Amino acid sequence: xxQTAPNGAQDSRAAAYERNLYQVAQGGxxxxxxxxxxxxxxxxxxxxxLGDRVxxxxxxxxxxxxxxxxRHPGATAGYxxxxxxxxxxxxxxxxxxxxxxxxEKRRRQDLDQVGEPQGSNWTGPVR
Amino acid sequence: xxxLQSALEPAGEQAAGIHGLFWLMMLVCGAMYLLxxxxxxxxxxxxxxxxxPASEPTIDPPDIGLNRGMLGWAGLIVVxxxxxxxxxFLVERNIAAARARDxxxxxxxxxxxxxxxxxxxxxxxxxIETANELHLPLGRTTRxxxxxxxxxxxxxxxxxxxxxxxIPGRINLLDLTPTRPGWFRGQCAEFCGVQHxxxxxxxxxxxxxxxxxxxxxxxxxxxxxxxxxAARGQQVVTGGQCAMCHxxxxxxxxxxxxxxxxxxxxxxxxxxxxxxxxRGAVQGWIAQPQALKPGTMMPPVALSGPDADAASRxxxxxx
Ligand SMILES: [Cu+2]
Numbered sequence: 001x002x003q004t005a006p007n008g009a010q011d012s013r014a015a016a017y018e019r020n021l022y023q024v025a026q027g028g029x030x031x032x033x034x035x036x037x038x039x040x041x042x043x044x045x046x047x048x049x050l051g052d053r054v055x056x057x058x059x060x061x062x063x064x065x066x067x068x069x070x071r072h073p074g075a076t077a078g079y080x081x082x083x084x085x086x087x088x089x090x091x092x093x094x095x096x097x098x099x100x101x102x103x104e105k106r107r108r109q110d111l112d113q114v115g116e117p118q119g120s121n122w123t124g125p126v127r
Numbered sequence: 128x129x130x131l132q133s134a135l136e137p138a139g140e141q142a143a144g145i146h147g148l149f150w151l152m153m154l155v156c157g158a159m160y161l162l163x164x165x166x167x168x169x170x171x172x173x174x175x176x177x178x179x180p181a182s183e184p185t186i187d188p189p190d191i192g193l194n195r196g197m198l199g200w201a202g203l204i205v206v207x208x209x210x211x212x213x214x215x216f217l218v219e220r221n222i223a224a225a226r227a228r229d230x231x232x233x234x235x236x237x238x239x240x241x242x243x244x245x246x247x248x249x250x251x252x253x254x255i256e257t258a259n260e261l262h263l264p265l266g267r268t269t270r271x272x273x274x275x276x277x278x279x280x281x282x283x284x285x286x287x288x289x290x291x292x293x294i295p296g297r298i299n300l301l302d303l304t305p306t307r308p309g310w311f312r313g314q315c316a317e318f319c320g321v322q323h324x325x326x327x328x329x330x331x332x333x334x335x336x337x338x339x340x341x342x343x344x345x346x347x348x349x350x351x352x353x354x355x356x357a358a359r360g361q362q363v364v365t366g367g368q369c370a371m372c373h374x375x376x377x378x379x380x381x382x383x384x385x386x387x388x389x390x391x392x393x394x395x396x397x398x399x400x401x402x403x404x405x406r407g408a409v410q411g412w413i414a415q416p417q418a419l420k421p422g423t424m425m426p427p428v429a430l431s432g433p434d435a436d437a438a439s440r441x442x443x444x445x446x
Contacts, residue, residue, distance in 0.1 A: 085429070125295070
């Protein structure tokens with residue numbers, strides 16, 4: 001289990017995450033849990049759309065990871081202090097896989113996760 | 128046959144009804160079974176007595192007694208089944224009828240692999256959240272609204288009531304009317320993934336005054352630790368990665384993905400019945416949740432030795 005950030009675009013640990021659909025899907029789950037979807041959700045536009053193949057801050061493994069961990073805008077200036085390393089690997093794998101996630105599959109995933117906790121305003125699937 | 132997780136030692140109205148039904152079925156089916164065995168024995172005995180040399184072919188005359196016996200037997204089956212159906216109808220009607228009474232409202236959400244539990248606050252009308260430990264007032268009906276965050280689970284406290292499946296996208300209602308105080312144990316009763324076996328919860332039935340006192344305690348925000356080590360622990364837990372997933376009311380920790388930890392130290396077990404509550408267990412859980420409950424959705428969070436020590440000390444103080 002990685003405890004550190006990728007050491008470059010070709011980090012040898014990458015395949016275990018990026019080519020493993022379980023890890024990618026776990027990344028999607030934590031993406032929801034950590035509330036990323038409230039800004040980067042399915043209908044996100046422009047720089048907030050993470051699935052459009054346009055990477056404003058670079059699309060290589062270490063660039064995406066590094067941006068989320070160290071430079072992402074917001075209260076904590078980067079999520080490294082908030083998200084453990086392994087989840088960052090999984091989330092990076094998920095985000096980098098988004099361009100390949102067809103609308104049909106993404107809809108399916110949203111349906112699967114509709115009851116799951118999302119961000120800190122979540123009040124539960126029971127209403 | 129007895130114990131804190133047994134349907135054969137009922138401690139609730141619903142479970143008592145089902146327990147009665149169980150013994151009635153045992154009695155009716157047992158009596159029928161003994162009759163069948165008796166019939167077999169009798170037949171064998173008759174055949175043995177009438178044995179003749181094999182060379183002598185015979186044609187048996189029609190046996191009127193046997194025909195009558197068969198008719199009586201069919202009648203007996205009809206009577207037995209009617210008794211069982213009627214009894215089961217009455218018991219189920221009784222279980223459903225409890226819904227009409229003034230009930231305490233509780234929401235329970237199944238997660239892979241733990242239980243989120245919320246009580247309606249009698250003072251504010253809001254919800255008081257806790258996890259993995261259900262407290263119930265003695266003699267009063269509690270109506271549990273069951274929801275699921277992910278897959279199908281099943282909610283079962285065998286001593287108190289029947290089980291009910293927890294279905295994603297649905298709310299199922301289950302009534303629990305405990306009749307005996309004490310500790311019991313509930314468990315997820317529908318396979319829901321690798322850690323299904325570690326998806327248990329403790330159940331405490333208390334006198335109504337004690338229950339009210341407990342609930343008022345749970346409604347409070349977390350205590351601010353006086354001890355400097357625990358205070359450091361508070362910084363570690365509420366200012367770092369844990370805060371993304373756990374709520375500790377009264378601190379900056381507001382995550383919703385994992386169990387509410389506001390009064391974690393008052394619980395009896397750790398991680399849905401995986402470990403008995405102790406400081407060692409808590410510290411071990413923080414250090415390596417994946418080793419203790421492989422597959423759990425809680426990730427290992429890298430903390431230095433002193434920080435992990437402080438964090439567990441703080442969590443134990445969340446009474
Ligand atoms: Cu389950």
